Amino acid sequence: MPRPANPETRSRLLEKGGDLVSTRGFNATGVQEITAAAGVPKGSFYNYFDSKEAFAVAVLTEYWEAVVAEFGAILNQGQTPPLSRITRYFAGLAEFHERRRYAVGCLIGNMALEVTPTSEDVRIKLAAIYREWSAALASCLREAQENGELSAGKDPGQLAVALIDTFEGAVMRAKVERSRAPFDSFERFVLPSLLT
Template sequence: MPRPPNPEVRTRFLTIGRDTVHEMGFNGCGVGDITAAVGVPKGSFYNYFDSKEAFAVEIVEAYWLSIEARHGSLLREASVRPLVRITRFFHALSSDHAQKDFTLGCLIGNLSLELSHASEDTRQRISAIVKRWEAALADCLREAQQCGDFDADRNVAEVATILVEAYEGAVMRSKLEQSGKACRRFEKVVLPLLLV
């Protein structure tokens, strides 16, 4: 009789295994690379995930939840003006990328490029995450409209979408150049242009 899955091992898959995919790319690593990093036999992977694609769905969700846990409060900090919150949130994301010298990119963007045509489940999960991200930004923009800091006629959902699209492009360029210049341009040029 097989042993039930161990929650601690599952957590390692969703952290260490996720980091392995982030570093090597989804197509650049196999199940063996993931299980070796986690420190479990290769066959045990399938005790936790039906497929490598199912694993991708779970790690991209875990990745976003880790961002929300570390930085989500920046967007909800009532004592700070809403547009400042948005600026601080994107700066915090860029600081995360700087810790790895801008070499990894965003797992959301990376998996979008690698899997959106190959895994419908992953594409849908990433799409849902991006919508959650945009909704959080739109909430701040709405608050900024209410306090007179943001043009009341602007479409907050559209601006939030453009912010995410522009930032993901900056992160991709930063990964390509292995430099933070594109993320700094986003903060110094794009944000001020959009948050008026």
């Protein structure tokens, strides 16, 4: 089906609908609510997305691109030691959640829990995001090994996955407790134990 040439409408649907999905959950957010929030007729939704599932994939893409745009450069600041970059990276992500008052959590983690049991397309998108996230961290960790900051006996790929998994756990706990305490624990206990 041909797509209309109105990128502003699509962007509005993604922005407003993404906000709703972040705060209410994917399954609790209907197409009518998404279009109402974006100020477009309900039928317009399907001019931009083949299904609500396709919308979920697009929302995840937008969310991940925003995270990379805001925080990704931290991992590539060559003048800063690699392990300091990783610490700053996770501190930045924690501050992002703090600005949102811990109420929303991480859309990636939220969608992984809520939608992957029923949507293969969303699961595939999330797997790609986790691979990209892991690769970015692993690259920085390899650099730390080359500089002698990180033990040569540690596997950068596995360590990157462990960092993401424990951080995502801290995000979920912060959402439940509406508190920074899980991020403080991550910074005080997890980072030092994994990065030494």
